[in-house]
Amino acid sequence: MNAEIITIGDEILLGQIIDTNSAWIAQEFAKIQIAVTKITSISDEKAAIQHHLGLADSNVVIVTGGLGPTKDDKTKESIAEFFGTELVRNEEVLAHIQNLFIKLGYENMPAANYQQADVLANADILFNDVGTAAGMWVEHQGKIFIFLPGVPFEMMHLVSNKVLPKFSEIRTTTYIYNRYLLTIGLGESHLAEQIADIENALPAHIKLAYLPKIGLLRLRLSASGTDEKILQSDVDAFLERIATRLEKYVVAYEDISIEEAFIQEFSKNNLKFSTAESCTGGGLASRITQYAGSSSIYQGSVVAYSNESKMKLLNVQKATLDNFGAVSEETVLEMAAGARKIFETDYAIATSGIAGPSGGTPEKPVGTVWIAIAGKNSTISKKYNFKNNRTINIERTIANAWLLLWKLYKEEN
Amino acid sequence: MNAEIITIGDEILLGQIIDTNSAWIAQEFAKIQIAVTKITSISDEKAAIQHHLGLADSNVVIVTGGLGPTKDDKTKESIAEFFGTELVRNEEVLAHIQNLFIKLGYENMPAANYQQADVLANADILFNDVGTAAGMWVEHQGKIFIFLPGVPFEMMHLVSNKVLPKFSEIRTTTYIYNRYLLTIGLGESHLAEQIADIENALPAHIKLAYLPKIGLLRLRLSASGTDEKILQSDVDAFLERIATRLEKYVVAYEDISIEEAFIQEFSKNNLKFSTAESCTGGGLASRITQYAGSSSIYQGSVVAYSNESKMKLLNVQKATLDNFGAVSEETVLEMAAGARKIFETDYAIATSGIAGPSGGTPEKPVGTVWIAIAGKNSTISKKYNFKNNRTINIERTIANAWLLLWKLYKEEN
Structure with missing residues (x-):
């Protein structure tokens, strides 16, 4: 099972904000064996939204952003049209949003927030306990489309508490297994030279990646296949060989900072x-x-x-x-x-x-x-x-x- | 003139690194009136690279990553095949790379670095003074393809010193004009309510965007068109109206932190x-x-x-x-x-x-x-x-x- 992420919003395309959501989502999905194969940032415009929803060719399509209360957010109208469905006001969501404003000490909710209670008629609602924009889960032509707010902590809350639990019911048959080494003090190409013979001996289903970060180098061995146990023992054995060779540069045997x-x-x-x-x-x-x-x-x-x-x-x-x-x-x-x-x-x-x-x-x-x-x-x-x-x-x-x-x-x- | 960015590398798709390059590139290109309309992160695999180069539908396609010395970087072979050209060893680039290693105190350059001197036969070389991976500029079927290393400071150096100067020769006929207000202390929807009448009066060619960041809200007025002076005076007038209305929340009249x-x-x-x-x-x-x-x-x-x-x-x-x-x-x-x-x-x-x-x-x-x-x-x-x-x-x-x-x-x- 694979996934792709579509982030909606001109602020990313203008370079005004950096897309940190996608990296976090990719990590969470990797843990449940769903590989993200593409991340696309597009404009908050109907044509772009509908075009890219149509281009999506993964099992799961995660869309973030565009669910805010102000007028620059046109996502919901565009996706309703894409799915050939309509927007309906959800009373439970509306009550929750009104309640949030009361808690914040406001007497009246701004009119703009009413439309945040409008949801796709064909969606399962991912109720947002920590914000005003509800998430939505739509199954359409064999794919799962998940719509989430762009505010990072609301998105994280929904993924952890609503999205991942729904996936835990869906069984997967392809496993991904990753192991990491964190090294310090030796550059990418010199380190690669020291382990060239081991790298050449890697079987086709195991990939080695060099992930440099200023002053540090992480190595990742990753394998995918159907037999989880064999994947693990193969990768573990190669990791052990590499770690022994690079001993004095190894800081950690896992993916930590x-x-x-x-x-x-x-x-x-x-x-x-x-x-x-x-x-x-x-x-x-x-x-x-x-x-x-x-x-x-x-x-x-x-x-x-x-x-x-x-x-x-x-x-x-x-x-x-x-x-x-x-x-x-x-x-x-x-x-x-x-x-x-x-x-x-x-x-x-x-x-x-x-x-x-x-x-x-x-x-x-x-x-x-x-x-x-x-x-x-x-x-x-x-x-x-x-x-x-x-x-x-x-x-x-x-x-x-x-x-x-x-x-x-x-x-x- | 518009542009799209393609970033290559499994580390982004796995969520191991956050793509900060694209935001920086988008900001630099906005300054020279080139709008980024799409950012795509894809896998370091031949099929994905060639597929997405083929999908590109902007005037300028900026590709970052995949030019490193180690074996997980397959970009150059894939793009040579895509363009129907071949890789040739560039002696000037080779001498530069060898010189870098000597400066770092190494006697021999690792063998893996030799292939970093291989460049596309149909490319203008963007010489990389601060690293080993050269950038490349290819004009193909009416589009400009720019290939850059993924290491942020090398990419930045090449964009500032090699890429942008090349564009300064190319005249543009569409202007983009942006103005910003930085506000503090009032939430998105309440702020929107206060300026609803001004927002409703905006002409079609001016867009207002709300760019919230924890505790802060930036407002952006942007306009595009052919008459630069009219764009500026229209946007400036509306910005003035909004700023007057929101006076006690305004921290700055420009896009700063x-x-x-x-x-x-x-x-x-x-x-x-x-x-x-x-x-x-x-x-x-x-x-x-x-x-x-x-x-x-x-x-x-x-x-x-x-x-x-x-x-x-x-x-x-x-x-x-x-x-x-x-x-x-x-x-x-x-x-x-x-x-x-x-x-x-x-x-x-x-x-x-x-x-x-x-x-x-x-x-x-x-x-x-x-x-x-x-x-x-x-x-x-x-x-x-x-x-x-x-x-x-x-x-x-x-x-x-x-x-x-x-x-x-x-x-x-």
Whole structure:
């Protein structure tokens, strides 16, 4: 069974918002063995909507967006016409929407919201407990069409609580089995060279993919077929061979982020770390704290943009700043030592650099970054010359900070 | 002139990465009056690639991804076959790739990288100064096909430096003109009600779109036509009417983020702020510091996950934490006052809450959040009950922190 996603809305085509819904939907459907084979973003216009519903050639067609209360949303009319059906007002949905407005403290519901209670006459309603736009499930000419609101948390709520349970009743005969390795510190083509013989020995039903992300490389082995047990044992055996070959670069044997790998490893070994951030501006802190469980291994950060705060909060010496400047090995070393002490942690990361676009000098051009890691018995410091734009310089600093922390952790443990 | 984007790669269809390239490309092309009308993500397979190249019905087809050195990238062979041409090794590209590896300190280039110097015989080469995969520009049956690497900063470099300059030679006869309003503090349907009469008066060639983002609402007026001057004066006049009506909710008259609006407003008034973050974990700091210019209005953050760091760094009293807990009005007020003092800023934001999934109690369930803003003459504190998952609770806390800071700033200035 396969699926395709159609997202409706000019805001995606104009680049005003990034489509994060589709990735989330694809992951959830992969878990129930439904592969997404195509994702299409189209305009909120009748002709485009009807044309692409007609082009759909998958078993399941998931449509998001276009169900909002305002006039730029024409989806429902267009799809009713496509299915040769009509819109009918659903009293249960209407009562729910009115109730939501009362809870929010409004006396009257805006007139525009009444039409949100209009649903396709041929649809099963996917009742939306957390918003005003109801989802719809339509079976038409052997395909399942699912219409969902575009607001991410409403869409997620409906998929998890209404859509996936409906699929659990439908049996599948094709299995997909994926395994992952997360590696750090070796580029795509060099890593590929090291495992070329194993890759060449892969049978036709197993695919190897390299999924690079700044500073990291994930490997995915995926197989599909009808015998779930054979798929698993084949893939597991190849993964084991690759992991053994790449041992010193492997961070995790599952599809997790580097931050989650730190949470697992540091929790297991009862280690804690903290950060002192200048050019990363809280980026390290927000990356790690997005994950549940971070509070047991991460103690906090001082985001010290100014020299005063570096001195006051991190105990960087005035003489160090005067003699070497804020972007220097001496300063990041004192920042790391300061954070390690004040947060009482085993490790501390410090970053200081010129992210750009301004602030560069001939000696320290934009992209000059110093990172230091203070550990239990030793310290690493390293200089980088990234030379990119602000966003990428910050991203690369974050990626290299994790790499250096991982390195020192591996050396010390 | 219109365009469509095709992104190639199983990693997008599996939900492993989010397609951020397309939004960026769409924004850049909108600036040169080329509207993106469709974005399609497809599998890295010959049949899918050739099928979708064949389906393309825009003037310009931008294809990203599939140009990497490893074996999962089959794009080039498939497109050569589609165009009825062949791959030829380009010596200039080869020399460049070899040189990149030497610069990185490698003696030998991996064998896999040789094929990256193979290009379509019918293409203009878009030389990639910042990576190994060259871009290609092919004119075929009246359409322009542009092939770009999927790595974001390589793709961006090629679009900015190679692709857009080529288009500047091609004249266009249809103009698109967009104007934006960024509003805060009023929901989509209530805002729509307030401007319903203006919306109804819009002529057919001007479209109004509501682009909601957690806590914010952007309005876009867009028009297309052949007379650029008339488009501009029509849209400007309607924007003015809407802005006057919505005055107290308007944050900016252009398409910027709330963080950029703070940078503009605070810079103009020579104001500074700082943050003390518990549940947002550096999220406020990293949001504001992603923008150039933030260093003149933002002084830093203390990310204080533990009670010890709240006391040591922010001067929160032990008695406050003992009597009221870390998630309390009393604690966030002291955190905000502490940050304002230590960073010597006009304003300070403090957040403390239970982001989840664990840590909730019957009195303070997951989603309970306190935010305080310390200002020049006054203070705001507010409690929230978000009840969502960790990611959304953090997002909503950040959005509401900006809203409260904006409110206090407007009251005081």
